[in-house]
Amino acid sequence: MRRLRFRRDWLVDLGLFVFVVGFSLVLADGAVSGHERSPAQVAFDDITWLLSCPAVFLRRRWPVQLALALLVTGAFAHFVTAATMVALFTVAVHRPPRVTTWVGGLALAPLPVVIARQVAEPEVLSATRSLVYFVLIAASIGWGLFVRSRRQLVLSLREQAExxxxxxxxxxxxxxxxxxxxxxxxxxxxxxxxxxxxxxxxxxxxxxxxxxxxxxxxxxxxxxxxxxxxxxxxxxxxxxxxxxxxxxxxxxxxxxxxxxxxxxxxxxxxxxxxxxxxxxxxxxxxxxxxxxxxxxxxxxxxxxxxxxxxxxxxxxxxxxxxxxxxxxxxxxxxxxxxxxxxxxxxxxxxxxxxxxxxxxxxxxxxxxxxxxx
Missing domain, CATH: 3.30.565.10 (Histidine kinase-like ATPase, C-terminal domain)
Structure with a gap:
């Protein structure tokens, strides 16, 4: 049973790694279009992307630390959105709701500023992209909370059956x-x-x-x-x-x-x-x-x-x-x-x-x- 669970966890992590890589490659052009990037910015984006993809394998051991690091990095990089979604999903699934609330609040803290900017300048494309980003972040946290509640329900039903x-x-x-x-x-x-x-x-x-x-x-x-x-x-x-x-x-x-x-x-x-x-x-x-x-x-x-x-x-x-x-x-x-x-x-x-x-x-x-x- 333990070996089966270990194998299943590795398969899940591998699937999330493929998701992060594929998500970043598919949306790479849209994420940087309209931005003037210096060679240093390009190098920084590439390095953070290369580091964020394998970082998902650390999500089970340090989910909160990984989520915070990716949130801070995401303020300066374009290609860590998928890894951030995976980290926040893991926090919502494996950590108490109090911790999820604090991490989710930190992730969504800039949202009022983005909404105000979108209202003031609706033609600005970057504000729309930011809104999409926060929608994805909120969806990741919500999905994680749903998975957590479902697991707790299954565990409770199993205990009742036993x-x-x-x-x-x-x-x-x-x-x-x-x-x-x-x-x-x-x-x-x-x-x-x-x-x-x-x-x-x-x-x-x-x-x-x-x-x-x-x-x-x-x-x-x-x-x-x-x-x-x-x-x-x-x-x-x-x-x-x-x-x-x-x-x-x-x-x-x-x-x-x-x-x-x-x-x-x-x-x-x-x-x-x-x-x-x-x-x-x-x-x-x-x-x-x-x-x-x-x-x-x-x-x-x-x-x-x-x-x-x-x-x-x-x-x-x-x-x-x-x-x-x-x-x-x-x-x-x-x-x-x-x-x-x-x-x-x-x-x-x-x-x-x-x-x-x-x-x-x-x-x-x-x-x-x-x-x-």
Whole structure:
């Protein structure tokens, strides 16, 4: 990248050098016509022209010094106009507006005198040429300011795009983290509970052991499948093809928990769960899933009541309630402590709200989600 920029800068400088030479040669006759020049003046013009052309290669390092030197030289020489235009353009592009204002003011300072002379003696050709000179100088500064503002705009848009991309990556990471927590915590808590039951009750009847082993196998298999789906989402550029839970899937979630030994009372009071908005339905599913997981970890023997109600225009209300203590956990199920935080973020992103806490001896988890009418 650095070599490419160096090569591009040299090509630009070479193009400006060709412009200065060509501009001076094309307008040489017009610049000196009507002037009586001594041999010394001719020699001075030639020398300043020969020096001003390669001087454009110094414009990036010393733009202000070069512009001032050419402005002073231009008061006595005829062929440095093009080099002066390039130097002033560079000042306007690469230096702060305050510096450009001072240099531009110095360059245009003689303009009132030239205008007064043109008004007093309109037939004088030199005054007209001077006006053209100042027009070229002003155009060079204006073009430089335009290029500078355009570069700043592009840089600002690029920075905004980079910040937006960084924010999108951060949001994607948070979404994936919530998804992995919600999905895997539920499966692994089932596996942990049944494995703990086998550990603390090794003399259980063979049928009960077989059933617990089957639940462990199914939970582990499903956890691996869920993890594989999440990894596929990470690898794929989009989320196409991955099924997302909806409100109607709460029946399956409750049945799965009952199979694991939980006492779940699902009160589905939505007339047609299939018509619920996808975002609200998916968020409600994750809230119930996390509520069941927490109940399984902290009160495995306690009954859990899940109530879902609402409809179009009223919103969707989800409540998960269970006793704060319900027996002794058969196994210590570790947690990251991020489940309820993640649920609050999910509800907020969906346009709803979530509350949780103790009410008497029960732990309740309540959420409201929008359902447009």
């Amino acid at each position: 910040r937006a991309a960084a924010e999108a990556r951060r949001q994607a990471r948070e979404d994936i983290a919530r998804e992995m927590h919600d999905v895997l915590a539920h499966r692994l808590s089932l596996l942990s509970v049944h494995a703990g039951a086998l550990e603390f009750n090794p003399g259980a009847p063979p049928e009960e052991v077989r059933r617990a082993a089957g639940v462990i196998r199914d939970s582990a298999h499903q956890a691996l499948e869920d993890l594989r789906e999440v990894i596929q989402v990470l690898r794929a550029p989009d989320d196409a093809g991955r099924p997302q839970p909806v409100l109607a899937d709460l029946e399956l979630l409750a049945a799965e928990s009952r199979t694991a030994g939980m006492r779940v009372d699902l009160r589905q009071r939505v007339a047609d769960p299939g018509t619920a908005p996808p975002v609200a339905g998916r968020t409600a599913y994750r809230i119930v899933q996390e509520g069941l997981t927490n109940a399984r970890k902290h009160a495995p023997d306690a009954p859990v009541t899940v109530t879902v109600s609402g409809g179009p225009g009223d919103g969707l209300t989800v409540e998960v309630r269970n006793p704060a203590l319900g027996g002794s956990p058969t196994a210590v199920v570790p947690g990251a402590g991020q489940g309820l935080i993640g649920l609050s973020e999910r509800a907020s992103l969906a346009g709803g709200r979530l509350q949780h806490g103790l009410a008497r001896e029960d732990f309740h988890l309540t959420a409201w989600l929008p359902w447009p009418g």
